Amino acid sequence: MRTYQQNETLPVETTVKLTTELIKLDALLKVAAVADSGGQAKHWIQQGLVSVNGERVIQRGKKIRPGDVVDVDVPPKTRIVVE
Numbered sequence: 001m002r003t004y005q006q007n008e009t010l011p012v013e014t015t016v017k018l019t020t021e022l023i024k025l026d027a028l029l030k031v032a033a034v035a036d037s038g039g040q041a042k043h044w045i046q047q048g049l050v051s052v053n054g055e056r057v058i059q060r061g062k063k064i065r066p067g068d069v070v071d072v073d074v075p076p077k078t079r080i081v082v083e
Helices: 025-031 038-046
Strands: 012-016 050-052 069-072 078-082
Touching (some): 025 069
Parallel strands (some): 012 078
């Protein structure tokens, strides 16, 4: 789990409840309204600005399942909890 320094702001947290078994990472960023477009989500992922369960991910098609936590390191920092 990531720890935050005293001068860092805590991430905005949002929860997404899946109605399917899984969702691709880029689609999750759009569904959670973190990314405005698929292109923006793809760019952030390829730049290494997205992590899943604490590990940086550069695969936009990474399968996300309930229980995963996705952190997006662009202002405002956002944490997506997947249920």
